[in-house]
Amino acid sequence: MNVIELQGVKKDYPLGATTVHAIRGMDLAIEEGDFLSIVGPSGSGKTTLLNIIGCIDQPTEGMVKIHGEDITTHSDRMLTDLRLHTIGFIFQTFNLIPVLTARENVEFPLLLMKKENLGKKEIRARAEKLIEEVGLSEQASQKPFELSGGQRQRVAIARALVTRPAIVLADEPTANLDSETGEMILKLMKELNVIEKTTFIFSTHDPDILKYASGVVKIKDGLIVG
Amino acid sequence: MLVLKIAWRSLLRHKGKSIIIGTILFLAAFIMTLGDSVAIGMQRGIEDNLVRSFTGHIILVSNEETKDNVLFTPMAKPLKILKNYERIRDVLKAQEFIHDFIPMTRGGAAILGGKSMSFMLLFGCNFEDFQRVFDHPLTAVEGTLLSNGDHGLLVNANWRKTLYRLQDFWLVPEGRELEKGALTDEARKELPKLEIKRSLALEGFGEPNSMSKEIPVKGITRFRSLNNIAEAITIVDIESYREIFGYFTARDIVQDLPAAQSALLSAKEEDLFGSADIYSSGSAASSVAELEKKIKTKTTTVRKIDFDNAAFNYIAILLAPGEDLNRSVERMRRVVKENDLPVKVLSWKTAAGQVAQISDILQIILFVFVILLFIVAIIIIMNTLSMNALERTEEFGMMRAVGARKGFISRMFLAETFSLSFLFGGAGILAGAIVTWIIRPLHIGSGGSEIFELLFGGEVFQPSLGVAGLVIGIVGLGIVTLCAVILPLVVARRITPLDAINRH
Numbered sequence: 001m002n003v004i005e006l007q008g009v010k011k012d013y014p015l016g017a018t019t020v021h022a023i024r025g026m027d028l029a030i031e032e033g034d035f036l037s038i039v040g041p042s043g044s045g046k047t048t049l050l051n052i053i054g055c056i057d058q059p060t061e062g063m064v065k066i067h068g069e070d071i072t073t074h075s076d077r078m079l080t081d082l083r084l085h086t087i088g089f090i091f092q093t094f095n096l097i098p099v100l101t102a103r104e105n106v107e108f109p110l111l112l113m114k115k116e117n118l119g120k121k122e123i124r125a126r127a128e129k130l131i132e133e134v135g136l137s138e139q140a141s142q143k144p145f146e147l148s149g150g151q152r153q154r155v156a157i158a159r160a161l162v163t164r165p166a167i168v169l170a171d172e173p174t175a176n177l178d179s180e181t182g183e184m185i186l187k188l189m190k191e192l193n194v195i196e197k198t199t200f201i202f203s204t205h206d207p208d209i210l211k212y213a214s215g216v217v218k219i220k221d222g223l224i225v226g
Numbered sequence: 227m228l229v230l231k232i233a234w235r236s237l238l239r240h241k242g243k244s245i246i247i248g249t250i251l252f253l254a255a256f257i258m259t260l261g262d263s264v265a266i267g268m269q270r271g272i273e274d275n276l277v278r279s280f281t282g283h284i285i286l287v288s289n290e291e292t293k294d295n296v297l298f299t300p301m302a303k304p305l306k307i308l309k310n311y312e313r314i315r316d317v318l319k320a321q322e323f324i325h326d327f328i329p330m331t332r333g334g335a336a337i338l339g340g341k342s343m344s345f346m347l348l349f350g351c352n353f354e355d356f357q358r359v360f361d362h363p364l365t366a367v368e369g370t371l372l373s374n375g376d377h378g379l380l381v382n383a384n385w386r387k388t389l390y391r392l393q394d395f396w397l398v399p400e401g402r403e404l405e406k407g408a409l410t411d412e413a414r415k416e417l418p419k420l421e422i423k424r425s426l427a428l429e430g431f432g433e434p435n436s437m438s439k440e441i442p443v444k445g446i447t448r449f450r451s452l453n454n455i456a457e458a459i460t461i462v463d464i465e466s467y468r469e470i471f472g473y474f475t476a477r478d479i480v481q482d483l484p485a486a487q488s489a490l491l492s493a494k495e496e497d498l499f500g501s502a503d504i505y506s507s508g509s510a511a512s513s514v515a516e517l518e519k520k521i522k523t524k525t526t527t528v529r530k531i532d533f534d535n536a537a538f539n540y541i542a543i544l545l546a547p548g549e550d551l552n553r554s555v556e557r558m559r560r561v562v563k564e565n566d567l568p569v570k571v572l573s574w575k576t577a578a579g580q581v582a583q584i585s586d587i588l589q590i591i592l593f594v595f596v597i598l599l600f601i602v603a604i605i606i607i608m609n610t611l612s613m614n615a616l617e618r619t620e621e622f623g624m625m626r627a628v629g630a631r632k633g634f635i636s637r638m639f640l641a642e643t644f645s646l647s648f649l650f651g652g653a654g655i656l657a658g659a660i661v662t663w664i665i666r667p668l669h670i671g672s673g674g675s676e677i678f679e680l681l682f683g684g685e686v687f688q689p690s691l692g693v694a695g696l697v698i699g700i701v702g703l704g705i706v707t708l709c710a711v712i713l714p715l716v717v718a719r720r721i722t723p724l725d726a727i728n729r730h
Contacts, residue, residue: 047727056627056723077631084629091727097621099235111228112629159628 002065003167003199004030004053009062011048011222022048023059024222030201032166035193037213038203045222046203047171053201054089054169055079067166084112088160090170090202095156096144102151103127103140106158113163130158134188150181157185161192168192170202174209186212229634233641236618243614247607247643248650254603254706255651259658259699261596263689264681265589270690271683272585275451277574279363280459282327282542283551284558285577286314286569294572295579296540297332298347298458303432304333304471305539309568314541317565323554325546328352328359329538331467338427338438340393345431346385347458350467353380359544364461368408369399369445377466378444379426383408384457386446395421400442408446428470435472451684454676455581473537540577541569551575585680600702604710611643611714615721622718623726632719639718640711647707655699662689 011023023045030036038046051057052064055071064071066086071079083089096105106127110118118126131140134154136147144152153173160168170189174182190212193200202213210216218226237244277283287296288306296305308314311329318327331350336343353372357364364371367383378400381389386397387410396413398404404422406414413420424443430436441462449456467473545554551573558571575582615622622635670687672678679685691699 051724051727054627056727080626080629080631083627089627091624091627095624097232097625099232099239104231108228108625109628112631112634163629 001032002029003032003034003067004028004201005063005065005068006053007063007065009052009059009064011045011052011057012060021222023052025062026222026224028217028224030199032199033193033197034199034201035190035212035214036199036201036217037210037215038201038217038219039205039207039210040203040219041205044219046205046219048222049219050169050171050201050203053167054087055082056089084109085163086166088163088165088168088198090153090156090160090168090173092172092175093149096152096159098144101141101143102136102147102155103131105144105155106130106162109159109163126162127158130162131155134158135184150177150185153177153181153185154188157188161196161198164196165198167199167201170200172203172205174204174206179208182206182209229637229641230645233638233645236638237642237645240614243610244646247610248646250603250606250610251647251650251703251707252654252657254599255654255699255703256658256661257599258596258702259655259691259695260661260689261592261599262695262698262702263658263662263691265592266692266695267688267690268585268589268592268681268683271451271688272680273683275449275684276456276578276581278544279360279450279452280456280542281574281578282359283545283549283574284543284555285572285574286541286543286558286562286567287539287572287577289568289570291570294570294576296572297577298579298581299334304331304430307473307537307539308541311538313565314567314569317561317567318541318543321558321561323546323549323557325544326359327541327543328355329541330356331464331471331473331537331539333433333467333471333539334431335428335470336431337389337393338429340395342392344389344392346426346428346460348428348460348462348467350462350464352464353461356461359542363450364447366399366445366447368405369402369443371445371447372461372463376444377463378442379466380445380447380461381443382453382457382459383446383448384453385460388457395423397426397443397446398422398424399445400424430467430471433471433473437470437472439466439470441466441470451686452679453685454672454674454679468537581680584677588677588681596702600706600709603706607706607710608713611639611711612717615639615714615718618718619721619729620726622721623723623729626721627723627726635718635721636715639715643707643711643714647703651703651707655696655703658699659691659696662691662695665689 006026006028009023009026009028010021013020013022026049038049040046048057052059053066055066055074059072062072066082071082074082096102097108100108103124107123110123110126128137128140131137134157136151136154136158139147139151144155147155153176157170157173160170168189173185173189177185186209189200189202192198204210216226217224281297285296286308288308290306293299308329315327315329318324328351331348333348334345335348336345353376354374357371364380366380372378372380381397390396390410390413394416396404396409401424404420406417409417409420425440426443427438427440429438447461449459543558545551555571555573561567562569562571575586625635626632665687666689668687672682672685672687682688
């Protein structure tokens with residue numbers, strides 16, 4: 001079953017008097033439980049593609065379906081709710097709320113989920129479990145500025161997974177990490193992919209981490225080339 | 227809770243900006259509270275010392291009166307005489323929104339026999355009623371106040387000084403010795419040959435039947451306050467007033483004649499002039515002589531004047547506690563129309579003319595000052611908050627990316643701003659209240675300035691805050707905060723996750 005479907009997606013950006021064609025027409029279908037890697041050189045359109053799938057950006061043309069529903073006509077509120085309940089996003093660098101501790105950052109999306117009526121204890125338990133899984137139990141009470149880059153990224157992963165989303169998007173999740181930490185994070189993502197059947201889509205231009213991917217989408221100049 | 231937690235921590239994280247915004251809020255709230263206390267003190271002072279001491283809230287004048295500025299116009303022609311006073315009185319008595327009222331006269335009188343032509347603004351009334359209605363606003367600093375049946379003048383202590391400057395004589399109440407301590411420095415220098423007057427020869431100004439009369443000065447007086455503004459008000463008994471202005475109605479001149487005069491009137495012609503014979507035997511002449519003797523020995527006539535039935539120029543009305551002035555004026559106009567009363571209804575502000583206008587102008591100046599302060603505060607806070615919102619693009623964008631709605635960002639932003647407003651603005655209001663509380667017992671004087679008297683609402687600075695002032699302060703602070711936060715809030719709400727990514 002396709003979790004994500006892209007049909008004829010284009011994305012143009014105005015740049016002064018000219019227009020940048022970041023994505024020039026993409027068709028893509030991603031199935032549930034995929035561990036998909038999007039690769040390509042800088043400026044090829046990887047981040048733009050992830051932003052469109054992640055409901056952070058809207059295509060100029062084309063259709064994007066998540067769980068069969070076209071999201072290009074959704075209101076801001078509907079897209080926000082979709083991000084909260086269905087999608088987990090791990091950004092390259094900017095990722096945590098500076099005034100909250102690591103644990104509170106992980107709890108943050110759960111506290112926004114009012115419909116689920118989650119109790120404080122359950123929220124705390126789910127956050128603690130994920131913090132433990134990413135190996136940050138000792139740093140749970142520390143603020144982001146007290147954590148290293150790798151530790152922050154692990155908190156971001158925990159936060160992306162805490163809502164048990166169907167899709168997790170990660171934009172170069174290991175770009176600012178040392179190789180050991182990067183590998184550990186990818187292993188963690190893979191584990192969750194296998195256990196929870198969570199669909200993972202991550203962009204990278206590091207060929208070493210492609211071995212974890214179940215599928216690879218190659219992008220060049222805004223087009224899928226392989 | 228989450229919103230408040232993030233808001234509080236964000237405030238602490240951005241200490242510099244929090245302190246800048248907080249300081250502006252503190253100063254705005256502090257100055258606004260002080261301004262409020264001055265304005266409220268002024269309103270209360272004017273209400274107590276002018277409206278409830280002399281003018282009343284509503285003034286009724288004849289509907290033939292063309293001008294509205296009827297109270298404080300020196301050298302003005304007397305006001306038209308009210309018609310059907312008895313009916314007006316009966317209607318007023320039936321109105322529950324009226325606490326009390328008093329009929330009065332007002333006119334300018336020329337002071338005769340002085341160095342130069344001077345005028346006095348005379349207000350005639352039954353003085354005991356005046357004291358009762360206005361809760362004894364006048365006290366005698368020399369001499370006495372008017373008792374029932376007294377004829378005489380009550381001259382303001384400040385006006386006595388003014389008169390001395392204009393006329394070179396010093397007024398002393400009838401039957402009293404000169405009080406040297408009350409003299410001005412200039413008058414004291416002239417002491418050996420200082421001209422003392424215990425009465426004034428006054429002539430009503432502007433009425434065809436006006437006449438002159440020497441009226442004794444009964445007392446030198448002071449109002450509760452505002453004596454620089456009210457110095458020109460000279461109170462006179464209503465009979466003397468009506469006498470010098472020639473207000474004799476048919477009823478007024480009904481007199482009970484003494485027995486001698488009655489006898490003279492009832493004497494037969496023969497008793498007065500003897501028989502028809504032109505040459506009298508002398509017997510009748512003796513009767514006339516006896517009558518003349520009686521007349522010469524007892525010639526005093528006793529006039530009885532019913533004050534309510536006499537001529538009055540205006541009626542001063544005091545409203546019942548809690549009644550709104552503007553609504554009561556409208557209500558009074560309806561009552562006048564329904565009862566077809568021949569009067570015009572004026573609020574004290576209209577009737578008092580320049581005095582009320584200056585008071586209003588001072589209020590407006592205070593108001594404009596506070597509004598300008600608000601605008602400056604709003605602009606500075608708005609600017610700082612907007613910059614703050616833009617600087618936090620990554621933070622807000624990231625929150626939006628993980629599922630926070632715009633409403634969450636709004637609540638967080640509002641929580642931060644209103645927390646600052648509550649803390650710093652609240653401290654400003656508190657500081658303003660404390661300063662008001664400290665200033666009030668200092669009894670700072672107006673220094674004889676009429677403007678300061680009006681600004682203070684009395685002769686001493688009595689800023690007053692009370693619950694009303696605090697509520698105004700809190701509401702004002704809320705408005706400033708709300709106005710200042712709207713634009714930055716829009717900026718913060720517009721931040722998207724994409725903005726945050728691009729910014730990064």
